[in-house]
Amino acid sequence: MVDKNKLARQRLKLFGEGIVADILKKKQPVIDLPVRSVTNVKFNEKSGTVQLGNKMAQRFLFNLAHAKKFMQTVEVAKISNDLLKEEKHASLRDVFYMAKRSIAGTKTNIVDDQVESDKVIEDLELISDMSREQLNINANKMGSVAGKVIVEDKGDKIDWSKLGSGGWSIPSNVEEIQFAKVNAQYVIYMEKAAVWERLHEDKYWDKHNCIIMCSQGQSTRGIRRLLQRLHQEHGLPVYILTDFDPWGFYIYSVLKFGSISLAHISDQLAIPEIKFLGITADDIEKYDLKKHFIKLKDTDTARLKQMGSYEWFTKNKLWQRQFKMMKDFGSKAEIQALSARGISFISEKYLPEKIKNKDFID
Template sequence: MSSKKRRDAPAEKALAARKRIKSSTEVLAQVNKLAAILKGSTAVARTLDGLHLPQTFREVVEKDADAVLDEVEGAIYQAALSILNGEGFTYDIPSRGRANQQYIPELDRIVLKDSKAPRTFASVKTCRSAVITTRILQLIHELCQKRIHVTKRDLFYTDVKLFEEQNNSDNILDDVACMLGCTRSSLHVVASEKGVVVGDLRFREDGDEIDCQRMGVGGKAIPPNVDKVDGIRSNAMFILLVEKDAAFMRLAEDRFYRTYPCIIMTAKGQPDVASRLFLRRLKEVLKIPVLALVDSDPYGLRILSVYMKGSMNMSYDSSNLTTPDIKWLGVRPSDLDRFNIPEQCRLPMTDEDIKTGKKLMEEDFIMANPEWVKELEIMTKTKVKAEIQALSSFGFQYLSEVYLPLKLQEGDWI
């Protein structure tokens, strides 16, 4: 009998939690407050220029096709002039290596310092890369003129003989973006899409009117080219950023966004560039809080970090790809006890997990937030992780009916 009792105890507590949930207005009061703070603070949003730092940094901006055409033509005009002067031609390529990267705590993201390297045609060492750079410039010009988008793989295949390996065209494409001072997606080279979105959100995509409240349970695929998106409108009070497909499906099927007006999106694991650009755009236009629902493990946090501060090899583009101010709603290590997650749903962390967890604690963006550090300390001390789905042990709809409402009601994000 005692074993039976032990087994039911968490279930009873789960039931008690359900009773604490108030009306949806009351549930949303805390989010409302957070939204008000965010809307007030955006007036003083920090930019790299605004910081007046002594060094020079390099950041790229989103440019439209005509602006990119101007940049490409400018670069080629310079090269032609130089050739006519009998000097051959040279591109000045910003260095994108680790040594040229720097974390700016005020912006909470990595940016590029301003070191450059000449790429000269008349040099054995850089001749080949100068030729590839020219070819890429030409291809970009064609894409922008035709207003079409391709993948990096397509780009590679247009001249396999020259590029030889996709690595070469990929790398020099990033160089060209840096050189022209614009994002890679401005060059009309896009990543393949992975993400989906549902909820209180309408926008125009390539002229089509999209209403994410009427996208069934499958949702709308996040477009690969965010520059074809405009007219973003929403009455949502927050964006719920979900790590996993299964949790997204649960919330979409339960039409969670009808009770609690929000936008629900997921990139199904490690976020792709398209999803990161899309989130950034939503946040910029709507100025509403972003709350994250990820697994309680180092990998969940790593995903958050990619959304928030970008990945190392795209750091020149960090200002366009990142959404700094994301709140960690759950599942947090401290939730496991608070919500009485049964022992059998808690998984032991592997040595690799623990190593990653400890490494995360040393990262600037974590250290900047003492409450995140505290959660990571719990994780690495208890050596226990848990998936979002662990909440299913209290019933399939516990996530949408109890856990999330309670979290929102209590303003329990950090």
């Protein structure tokens, strides 16, 4: 850990020295960065993940359009460097407030909105080739996990099976966690905290010897990394349970292939072997869920169309079929629609049946 800290500081120093060298040579200071947008993202069929392309952008200090971003970049680099020096961690929100101040003699703030500092932190990951967590900046923790697993975190032993109704809340940085004991056959990751609570109350993880994990909405980096580590270090298959809507499908897409804005760290986050468990269009018919349909909105339809055109879905017939069926239904459905068949229908019938039959989409 100390080594990583040292490495991060070295990289940041190197970044600063590059700029200073230019300045001392009276050259216009510039930061070179890969472009992070859809235009510079490629799907790598070999690794099965989304990767950043070769397009580079230049950020000049003395360019009216770039100046503020340039200043933000060096400012956040300094903040991260200070954190590393003091061996302290700050949240994204903390960093925003550390950088947010008005520049002497002006009404301009260095950052006005957290989105700006968040973006610059992502840039800094690329510049230093270190992850956000390695730069001592953490996201908010979000999400819970339960299962027959014991981990060690900062010297504490935590048993995921003995944490009452709330489960263990997953930290933003899971790099330092060590698995002491893992007794499980697979991991189910679900989009909805409410569904996780249902399964937890039914002790699904105990009865079926697995790990259940959830976030609320899009999954955080900590969760994605934890899933990846469980998969890579302990060979556990990972199954995804989301709503039957374009947004649920995209959660699966991000977990499996990586996301566009974090394409530069797909290797550390994406799990190409992940499987989609449900809710699928076939589930809708098989479990008679049509009466719980919610009509697709225009934004849903647009998102569905956009997703169908992503490079990593275009050649996938199984997924194209799902997209088409959703479009034909003109409707979506939530996981909780299953509760109409009985409150524990999901834990007693739906999940066991699907897993037993290996009824997945890949």
